[in-house]
Amino acid sequence: MTLLTTATHFAGAVAVGGVRDAIAGAPVADRAILVTVSATSAEGQALDGSVVGEIEAALGATGGTIARVVRSSTLVPIAGGPVGADGLTGLASYEDLALHAALTAGNWPEPGHSPRQAVVRADVAEELELSVGDRLSFQDPRADGPSVDLELVGLWRPDRGDAYWVGPGGDESAPDQPRRLSPIIPFDDLAVAAASPRLDIEWRASVALERLEIADLPRLRSALARLQAALTGALPSSVRPTVRTALPATIAEAERSVTVTGAGFTALMAQFALLGGYAVTLVAGFLLERRRSQMALVIARGGAGRHLSALAAAEAVVLVVPATMLAIWLPSLIVPAIPEHVALGTSVGAATAIGSDVLIVAVASAAGAVLGFMLPSLTVRPDAVAIQAALARPARRTLAQRVGLDVAVIGLAALGLFQLRLYGAPLVRDARGALGGDPLLVVTPALTLLAGSILALRILPRIGELAERAVVRRRSLVAPLWARQLARRPLRYTRSALLLMLAVALATFASAYASTWARSQSDQAAYQAVADARVRGSAGDLPPWSVGAAYRTLPGVEAASPAFFQPLRVGRSVTDGELLAVTPEAAARVLTQPVAASTSFVPLLDRLAQERPTTTAQLLADRFDRLLVTLDVSLTALTLGGDPLAAPPWLAVEVTAAFSDGDGRIHRLRAEDAASSEGIGQPISVLLDRAAQDGPLDASYPLALVGIELAVTAPPGASDLSGTLEIRAVEAGESGSERLEPISLAALGSWRWWRESQFERGPVMTDERALRIVIGDEGLPIAAGSSVDHRLAAGQTVPGPVPAIVSEGFLDATGTRPSDVILVDVGGEPVELAILESSSLFPPLDPDRPFVIVDTHVLSLDWYADSGNELPSVEWWLALDDARASEVAETLRGAAGSTDVSLRTDVARSLAGDPVALALIGALGLGALAALLLAAIGFLLSVGVAIAERVEEIAILRALGASRREVGDWLTVDGGVLLGFGITSGLGLGLLLAWLVLPFAALTQSGAASVPAPQVIVPLEIVLGVLIVAGALMMGLLLVVWGQLRSQPIARILRDADA
Incomplete structure (x- = not known):
């Protein structure tokens, strides 16, 4: 019972902690709320109550913080004063700035001074070479009012990641924010100093995560989604508020995680409940066996069935009530201590108050325990003769087997497994698209565990019958006696074997789940990150053409x-x-x-x-960086009527060369010079500029020429062009070399010409001279005032x-x-x-x-x-040297524009460090250990009870000449076979459960199917652990057997039996 209540409380703490960590770890823009309006100072004060009221109504009982930020219009410096990198300057006032930033120099500003006191962000001050004590003067460029004089009294830096720093441009605490000079002064000074009457007013709100509960999430998400409409309705029509927040989406993602967590813990608790329920039933069965003679005496003296039930209920209440009180109280001590010993995140276990869910589980478990204690007595016929018959010949089948409940459980488990394979996960979406756990799919692991146990227990009596036939004619005492007892009294064995089987199966499944989950996270990281x-x-x-070579030459990059x-x-x-x-x-x-x-x-x-x-691409020499294209151009500009335009030669043709590098990427390089509209043998150079501050740049060699583009432009006043373009020669080589290697014109002749303009695009037919394009009356006209590209491109040979x-x-x-x-x-x-x-x-x-x-x-x-x-x-x-992966990542992140560098190890660490999943694995592991301990105690207890029930049989065997060693060997074999069957069956059942269930388990944070599909991993350590447990139990079995035999007085037992 304590296991169930602790698991319930732990699940709630994990869910709350996981949600709080998810929101706290989200980017500032994804967890804060920003409301902005443009208004005068007086209007802003009038609007403040309505805006704050709507934000507080949206936050609800969870509450949070609300801070105001006011900005003036843009100012310009006087007499060449400093400005930000973006050329903009403005005054601002931040409410409670000292709570969300730290001073690096000076003091915070105070109102009422002349000149007015101001503070500036430290990194901006460093960039603009400002220091404490400097004087700044600004004025509004659109107003003729007096200037604003400021004295810099302090420098500050923001607290990174604080939701307070959500601004119109995103996270203002981020180092990559624009370096805008924005002196911060007290609000009273800002209202007077602002030359423009209109101010930009912001309300920045964040949720109080320490008070956020799971039950608050749906209401909070819905209220924040409606905040824009609520503010629009609450404020005057002339005011247009703007709400910026991604918190509803963050909450929705957290709710999905809670759903996944809930489904996992429900499946876990179903298995714990199965184990605990059977343990209660087993104890009740032991009590029933010990008291059958007493019950017969009660019936013989006039008692009825209700008296037996009342006695069983009273006994159950005496046992269950104290256990229930402990089960309610202990989780408040156990759960808060878990984060101190298990790496599950600091928020896990934060919720220490016992909730209603724990009380419900405790009461339901108590009711189930009472019913479990009473159930064996309810199945007993209130008839002395029937009780004596049960003592003489115990039943071979349980009540569940006689009425067919075991078959029903097997059928239900088979249905659950079929649907689990059909849906692919225990989480399904309803008609509205909401994600939730299907009850049958969630409890399918527990049903499969129970069904497998039932099937195994049906096999045990058959094993006894076969063994009896095989050894009945042997002369030894041990084997025939053990086989006969197993065949005639199977329930005495199966009830003990079932508890051991369930515990070993749960431990095996827990170990396989943990190993499979860890491997799946590694595989998911490898799939998502693709490479190192x-x-x-x-x-x-x-x-662009140098990026590949630059990456490959970085220290630590292997490919x-x-x-x-x-x-x-x-x-x-x-x-x-x-x-x-x-x-x-x-x-x-x-x-x-x-x-x-x-x-x-x-x-x-x-x-x-x-x-x-x-x-047909033309391979270029290594270290190539220059292409020389020689053109023959003869173009004439035409008027609208088709007459030649009286115009001097113009720069009519721009040349662009396209190269393919060793990675298959194509890069286009345009020549700095253009060809004249009239000229034979005009050389145009296309250069690969390899010069750089840190040394010459390299391309991903080898390079190949794949295209030459000629962009033809008509001069002003022309309506059309006529003439020809022809490529006379193409040469390539290094800039420092005096000799360039010619490229075969015959090879270029196999390329195709393409024409592209704003009106059309497609291939161009040429005459017998493959490298010449005819323009105008003899070819394709060029529309007036437009530029037309003619592209000679390589292609596939076939x-x-x-x-x-x-x-x-x-x-x-x-x-x-x-x-x-x-x-x-x-x-x-x-x-x-x-x-x-x-x-x-x-x-x-x-x-x-x-x-x-x-x-x-x-x-x-x-x-x-x-x-x-x-x-x-x-x-x-990139493939990296593992030892230098972090160094490479820092280098890349430091390069301008490399905004996203994902290391496979970081992705794997993020996935494997999910506190919710680790909590589930931890709870499953702790529950499995508790189950093994309970099963071990139950097994040794059942052995002792079985020997106590057989004292008369043992005494008779001893009186008939059986030695103590023979009797001891019989009892040892009896218990050893039971132990071996329970361990082996449990191990096999756990492996079967892992193979059937784990491929469809929710092993991702979102509950989606894992990609790639998980591979079931069964660590060899679990087999070794089970063997160690079996060995320890065998030692305990020997101690119990031989200890009881030494303490049995044979003569007194026989005299008591006769009496």
């Missing part, structure tokens, strides 16, 4: 691979798919293979690399579709199969795919969405030829 590090965001000031994500559509069959483009060779070196993944990813990448088609690996969901949605060709939409561009094979998983893609994996080399060239664009949305996957 996942970098999203720009690389600062580095040119790097780019990845591109694009939305994928296929008609109406696939509307939310995703395409991933990777470089197969590079990706294979960085991908982390989850242990539980059913698919090996490297062979898929090898298949993509093998199917890569050859192209044009064909893009090889692809697709998900099984993609095949199902599109009705395709491997070897099919299908046209898809990738980011708005049509792409033809050739399906090579399918895969159920590929990191980090969601297997529930159709996905496609292609080779970056192939897709980027196809994309460029059709659209002239590079693949967007690049991120980088």
Whole structure:
């Protein structure tokens, strides 16, 4: 009973602590409330009561803090004074600033001084070279009023992560916030100093997490979602309040976590209740066996069944009431101590008050215990003859077996397992889409445990019958006697074996759950992080073509691979798919293979690399950084009537070269110079500028030329153009080299010309001179005033579709199969795919969405030829030296623009450190240990009771000539077989339960299915532990058996039996 109430209280504490930690750990913008209005000082004071009242009504009984921030209009410095990095300056007043910031120098400002006292944020002051004692002067550029003179009396820094610092631009305490000079002065001074009558007024609110309870979440989420409407209705129509808060979404996420936690603890408590209920029934059965003769005496003297029931009820009340009081009181002592010994987070166990849920569980457990104590006596016929018959020939089947309840339990467990496999998790969504635990699915583990025990107990008597047939003709005493007893009196054995079996099964399941959960978190981290590090965001000031080489040369980086994500559509069959483009060779070196993944990813990448088609791209020399394009240009500007325009030659043609690097990425570089509208042999250089402050930049070699673009522009006043463009020569090499290597014009002649303007896009037909484009009357006209690109692009040697690996969901949605060709939409561009094979998983893609994996080399060239664009949305996957992973992450995070660097170890640590899941595992482990202890005591008690029940049989055997050793061996074998059967069956049942249930357990914080699916892990330590327990129980068995035999006076027992 104490186990159930403690688990209930622990579950509540874990849920409350988990919710508080989740909200406290969320970004400032996701856990704070910001209300803003624009009003005069007088209007703001009038509005304050209404705004604060609505915020307090939304917070409800939970309460929280509300602080006001007032800002003036933008000011400009006088006489070249300092301004912020964004060129803006403004006065502000922060209520209770001293409670949410720390002074680094000076003092906090006081009102009423001249000049007015002000404080400035320390990092802004350092950047602007300001110090305490400096004088600042500002004025409003839109007003002719007097200037604002300030004296800097202090410098301060904000408390990082405090919800107080939620501002219109996000977290004001973050170091990457804009460095705006915003002197803070007292509100009384601000109201006078502001030149403009209108002020920006903010109310910043946060929830009092120490008072937040689970029951408050739905109401708080709903009230905050309605806060905008409530404020609009409460304030005058001329005032337009704005509410900024993501707290409802954060609360909704926390509620999902509570649902997952509740389902896990309910399943856990169902198993504890099963074990405790049977333990009570076992004790009641022992009492019944010991008192059958006394009950017969009560019936013989005129007693009735109600008297027996009353005696059993009185006895149960005497035992249960003190146990209930302890069960209600002890959790308040046990739960608060748990965080001191178990790493579950400081908030776990914070709720020490006993709630109504604990009282309900205690009362229900007490009622069940009373009923359990009374149940055996209720099944006894109030008939002395029947009682004597039961003493002479005990029943072979229990009441549950006789009425078929065991079959019903097995059927219910089978139904639960079927539905669990059908839904994939114990959590389902109702008709409104709300996530909740299905009662049958939640208790399915307990039902499976009970059903397995029932099946095992039906086997035990059959084992006795077979053993009796095998050994009945032997001359020894021990084996035939043990086999006959087991076959004739199975209930004497099964009731003891069941408790041991349940405890061992629960311990095995607990160990498998903990190991499976830990492995699943590691696999989920490997799948989500893809590699040792996942970098999203720009690389600062580095040119795109140098990023790959820059990452690969970082100390600690062993390999790097780019990845591109694009939305994928296929008609109406696939509307939310995703395409991933990777470089197969590079990706294979960085991908982390989850242990539980059913698919090996490297062979898929090898298949993509093998199917890569050859192209007409022209490979460039190593260390290439200069391309020289020689053009012949002859263009004439035409008027609207088609006559030549009297205009001097103009810069008509801009040249851009496209290169493919070793990762398959395409980079476009534009020449600084343009070609004239008239000229033969005009050289235009395209440079790869490798100069950098820290040394020359490198590209991801080898590079290949894949395109030359000629952007033709008409001069002012022209309505059309006519003439020709022709590429006479293309040469490549290093800037410092006097000699450039020519690129074969014949090879470029196999490329295709594409034309793109604001009106059309498509291929262009050329004459016998493949590198010449005819413009105007002899070719395609250029619209007046527009620029038209002519792109000469490489392609596949033999044009064909893009090889692809697709998900099984993609095949199902599109009705395709491997070897099919299908046209898809990738980011708005049509792409033809050739399906090579399918895969159920590929990191980090969601297997529930159709996905496609292609080779970056192939897709980027196809994309460029059709659209002239590079693949967007690049991120980088890095393989790191484990010893330097943190150093690499800090380096990348310090680079401007590298906003998101995820280390696999950090993701794994975050998942494996979930306090709610650890609490569930801890409770399951502690419950399993308690169950083993209870089962061990119950087993030894049952052995002692069984020997006490057989004292007359033992005395008769001794009188007939059986030695003490033979009798001892018989009792030892009797108990040893029971012990072995209970241990072995429990171990097998626990493994079966783990195999049936764990693949569908909620092993994620959100309750969603784990990706990849968990692999059931059974540690060998549990087998070793069970063997140690079995050995200890065997030693206890020997002590009990031989201790009781030595204390039995045979002669007195026989005389008492005759009497």
